[in-house]
Amino acid sequence: MASLPVHLRAVAIDDLHPTQLTLGLQEVARRAKKMMALGEQEVDALFRRKPVPCAQGPGGQLYLVDHHHLCRAALVAGYKQVYLDLDRMIDHSRLDARAFWEVMEQEGYCWPIDADGNRRPFARIPSHVRDLTDNPWRTLARSVRGPAFRDDDETPFKEFMWGEYFRSFMSKRLIETDLDLARELAIKLAQLDEAQDLPGYMGAKPKD
The missing domain is CATH 1.10.8.10 (Ubiquitin-associated (UBA) domain)
Known part of the structure; x- marks a missing residue:
């Protein structure tokens, strides 16, 4: 594999926390099928083209700002890591948990709405993309x-x-x-x- 550009860093999907409750499982399945039809180098090139933007929350934990579907599809296809986009990193690590979620929602980086259109507490957002439900x-x-x-x-x-x-x-x-x-x-x-x-x-x- 070619060396990574300075703005990219490999990150385990297990270390990325969602900022939404649901996703479209049909889209996940479609993306996973495409990934499984590609070779490892082609998938690596895909991940380089679509690095995940994240926000650093309390304790330095990483929260996805986008690409929840990509990460879930990667897991389904058997891949355990993607690339982090350091140029789009948002630093909210100094905030406590309550302030973090409030700021994330104000900035448009959080969607605490379930598939039935009901608002849920931030604590109901799963800690892993594998636990997001279908919408x-x-x-x-x-x-x-x-x-x-x-x-x-x-x-x-x-x-x-x-x-x-x-x-x-x-x-x-x-x-x-x-x-x-x-x-x-x-x-x-x-x-x-x-x-x-x-x-x-x-x-x-x-x-x-």
């Missing part, structure tokens, strides 16, 4: 990113925000029984005025 609304939002809302918007947790919006209009059963129909409906819902405050909103498409 089908996050899966739906990710599957329509691009057609429904802009792919280039970097707002943290934007797929969760869009997932919450879609959840207010359709049932979980629809996603489970007919994902294609749910996707078609989500794209139409994304064009409504009600979605205009969401990140990446594109508005209604012009009629032919």
Whole structure:
């Protein structure tokens, strides 16, 4: 393996703590399948292209700011470490636990909302990505990113925000029984005025 650039450092996934309660397990499975079809050098190149941004919390513990799905998929594919992006490291190590979580949420780096849209105490956030539960609304939002809302918007947790919006209009059963129909409906819902405050909103498409 080639030597690492100065802004990267290998880190065990076991040492990375989540900042959210859920993720989209379908997306995890898709990413893991792609990783398992690659050679080790290709996976290493993938991890170098997508280093994980983290925040240092109390005691110097590392908390994921992004790439929860990547880390979970890496575990499923049999990989135990990824690369830490030192250039994007946020230092909140001097804060106590309560202040840390409050600041993280204020900065948009924490999503303490479960799959049913209920806010949970920060203490309910699992300590490991393997314990994050499925959020089908996050899966739906990710599957329509691009057609429904802009792919280039970097707002943290934007797929969760869009997932919450879609959840207010359709049932979980629809996603489970007919994902294609749910996707078609989500794209139409994304064009409504009600979605205009969401990140990446594109508005209604012009009629032919």
